[in-house]
Amino acid sequence: MSLSRTAMLLALVLSGAQAGQTVVAIRGEDFLINGKPTLEGRTWRKHDVEGLLPNSRMVQGIFDDLNPETARQWAYPDTGTWDAERNTREFVAAMKAWREHGLLAFTLNLQGGSPQGYSKNQPWHNSAFDESGVLREAYLVRLKAILDEADRLGMAVILGYFYFGQDEHLKDEAAVIHATDAATDWIVKRGYRHVLVEINNECDVRYDHAILKPERVHELIDRVKRRSAEAGVPLLASTSYGGGSLPGPKVVKAADFLLLHGNGVKGPEAIRSMVERTRKMEGYRGQPIVFNEDDHFDFEMENNHFTAATAAGASWGYFDFRMKDEGFAEGFQSVPVDWSISSERKKGFFRLLAEMSGEGK
Template identity: 85%
Template sequence: MTPARMAMLLALLLSEAQGGQTVISIRGEDFLINGKPTLEGRTWRGHEVEGLLPNSRMVQGIFDDLNPETAKRWASADTGKWDAERNTREFVAAMKDWRDHGLLAFTLNLQGGSPMGYSKDQPWNNSAFDERGDLREAYVARLKTILDEADRLGMAVILGYFYFGQDERLKDEAAVIHATDATTDWIIKQGYRHVLVEINNECDVRYDHAILKPERVHELIDRVKRRSADAGVPLLTSTSYGGGHLPGPEVMKAADFLLLHGNGVKEPEAIRSMVERTREVKGYHGQPIVFNEDDHFDFGRPENHFTAATAAGASWGYFDFRMKDEGFAEGYQSVPVDWSISSERKRGFFRLVAEMSGK
């Protein structure tokens, strides 16, 4: 029996043993769900798409603001207040529609992302960790609700641990390490097999703690991989870089998959070039390449960032925020969030995903 066949059978056995649980794995450059390549046998616009992981940045699914001075910013129009539990309920209610359109994965982050889309300062306090690195129970409860539904729907979740602008909520490096271990142990304890770990969003952008910066973040990648493997539940782990930047050699060697961002990359051809140059970085050993953040759209044009990444054999991820003077229906990162497929921009993305997947 070939190693690939053995891996497939193991994944299927795990799935059956856990009551139909979703298992994400990697074989070469391909992602597999429950032992079968994603988008198996499919071509799209003349390109083979088997093994790709179309995804969307939905990082605010467990968002809250523990700073009473800023929490009022996120009040919903109908109640005049912010409600973290409602936000998660509405997220979960929208997930089946995303999946029915062919979405296979989304990024969620324990410290969210900028609820303004982009922001230099972040006075809000949105962190699933306290200053010591202990997990906050309310955040964990919301996280479990989302991960359970993703598991049921057969979706993978790229789970980010840390976000710049919020990492300073942890008092020191020991707290960062403790938070990493606590989250990893919690995932293992839950028995999840559909989680891909992203140590931090854009490791080369404004982090306070040295271990979260490009020179050392591979230490945390290795730590999660070693700790989860020792527990018998190896977690596929990586980190991401800022728009247009390529992984460094140490991350390249350590990461199970490679996360790129297309923000600031102006032309589709430059997206293709990013993928090609990534494969040339020292330490690359054939991992799948995934864009899990890109704020370029043009979905109605034959050539856009989505199609360019796909043509280069990389997965592409949608990042949408509410721009100036836009209404509530726009954006998946701006809080409060309309999690439905509610705007023309969202519909444009999901039309391409549905076309790619044959939905």
């Protein structure tokens, strides 16, 4: 599909919002939006929730598959074909409802995530970068639609640059660095102030390039911060680790916020323990702690991963995928995605979120 066709299909959702109307900042352990702490003055179940950033993993918002051998498996059930522009249009259309229930942020990724939820192998090709690290224009059209709507709604976007299983499409370390600079410059040039950068999803899991692994990924965090600051639009940056893992000291020292994953973590007490141990890490200086991926639910229970993280003063992020034999309405990661609040799991999360935030019905 040509770029002009992509742009035409997305024209209805490009509202003309002025970039930079939403500004996300950090003060101590608190997130601020437009100069005010998030959830200002609010307590929930006797816990102070001011400054938290409740979020959801929505990484497939600009998904496409450039491999014709695998693209057909993402067909929509009603049309029998895959449509990347439809995916983004429906994402943007759903965002208002998410925000009305109190969702303040979501994670998006330039190389997506597993469109099956979890995958051992990834033969598909979903990347906003070509092999040299040059940005693909069709992805940027879709990305702009989402970032503009988030800007208009007052939402933060945790924008991941790289994903394991797709980083190998970048031919070498120079390409990774070029991609990092290109993505950073693109954000800065448009004046977006509501974007938080996640260099890569789970840096300790199966990356091909050394600079994306735990011992060196702090170099890219520092690079994004320095480059954006020099351009006059300083970006906040971090990276995430696999489920149950704590960030390493180099990342703790470099990152503006610390990203944890609750996948594979067994029980609310273990979530609280992760937060406590992170605060004791070498180099910790009081940054906000954010779970931006956790596939545990039990939202009807008094004690669950969401409530445990919140009680410990950490932001929590919902990760939901379509499980075996489930239908189209399930999950926010499995492609094709129904971006509406359509399943009982989704409804459970958003009900609890609305209660915590004091928004929604």
